[in-house]
Amino acid sequence: MAKILVVDDEKDILILIQNILRRDEHQVHTLDQVPMDTLDVFEGYDLILLDVMMPEVDGFELCGKIRPIVDCPILFLTAKTEEEAIVKGLMTGGDDYITKPFGVLELSARVNAHLRREQREKYQTKRLISGFLFHFDSKEVFIHDQKLNLTKNEYKICELLAVHKGRIFTREEIYDQVYGLDGDAMHSTITEFIRTIRKKCKEYHADPIKTVWGVGYKWE
Missing domain, CATH: 1.10.10.10 (Winged helix-like DNA-binding domain superfamily/Winged helix DNA-binding domain)
Known part of the structure; x- marks a missing residue:
């Protein structure tokens, strides 16, 4: 079981993702607003899902701000498929992206693959x-x-x-x-x-x- 944070301004999306990942017995926390005055709320997670298109701050900018304080996998949720936007997101410190609309199996498989890879890396010296x-x-x-x-x-x-x-x-x-x-x-x-x-x-x-x-x- 992993501790996962999902950040998206659409509450329906948050509920959907929460239900999908809880089936895999993960502990899922959600945010529909980004508290830019305190970034410590992003610490302590095994994986973070960030929506790209949010009203106050986009996911790319947010990733750049929190990457220095978290080293867990960060996955973007985006409707953008242009190469330039994808490259921008990955260069800010993101690990992968999932394009909306996404399938239940795709989301589950992508998240769990990153969690498994992260666990393997922790046993090295x-x-x-x-x-x-x-x-x-x-x-x-x-x-x-x-x-x-x-x-x-x-x-x-x-x-x-x-x-x-x-x-x-x-x-x-x-x-x-x-x-x-x-x-x-x-x-x-x-x-x-x-x-x-x-x-x-x-x-x-x-x-x-x-x-x-x-x-x-x-x-x-």
Whole structure:
């Protein structure tokens, strides 16, 4: 059983999602308004579902505000299917998105897949790779004793490439590791994630991710 928060200004949607996830024996809390004056209400959850289109603050902006204080999976609920909007949401620290209207089985499967993946990651420890210290339990990366400010998905990509140092991964393989085989985000988000990871690493005069043109990426 997981503790899940659902944020949506439509009360009917909240009731629907609550009923679906409670069938899976999850503990579900809901918010139909966003209390921007205090963000601590978002702490302590195993997964958060955020509606994108809300009157006071959109889900992308809210995700950016709460991501520094929560490391659980954040999934967007959105009617938007344009690639630009999806990329924007995932780059703010979201892990996945579910398009409205959604099916009961789809919502249940997507949520439970992220919860299972999160549980697997919690049993790992730490490892030094090419000068980068990976804390697998807290999903953090340090270089020269300085923490890299990575989003959750940026961390997943770094961990995948670093743990398999020297192996070339195609963009599609990286995508599958980040989003799972049932993900339906755009593959182009991986290219954007790689770009931002490189930018952050170069602040510490490091450039571990190499492009193998026409094939993919590898960690050196």
